[in-house]
């Protein structure tokens with residue numbers, strides 16, 4: 001089942017929202033490659049993209065938080081680090097066990113549900129802070 005993007009996921013910070021949309025799309029691409037029977041190699045490619053883009057996105061968010069001295073920066077970064085480890089472990093399993101539809105379901109559910117929860121909690125708080133700090137800096 002694909003994930004739906006809707007307004008409830010918008011933090012209102014454009015760069016972050018655009019990257020979140022890409023991430024949700026990347027999860028959906030993996031689901032589609034698996035369900036559409038596009039072959040193991042295609043599924044692996046979607047996972048590679050998802051992993052790389054997750055790392056890039058976390059890095060961009062962390063830069064933003066540092067730039068505005070976000071008080072929860074260290075906590076937020078640790079949450080990212082832990083999730084990168086989780087994604088790495090899931091990737092290793094997919095490589096060693098092969099991308100069966102059961103495993104792809106497990107992986108996309110783990111990544112997709114983590115992502116939506118993280119966006120609605122940690123990222124909403126971060127975006128509200130960054131938006132306010134940016135507005136102050138621009139006045």
Ligand SMILES: [Fe+2]
Pocket residue numbers: 061076080118122123
């Ligand atoms: Fe985040």
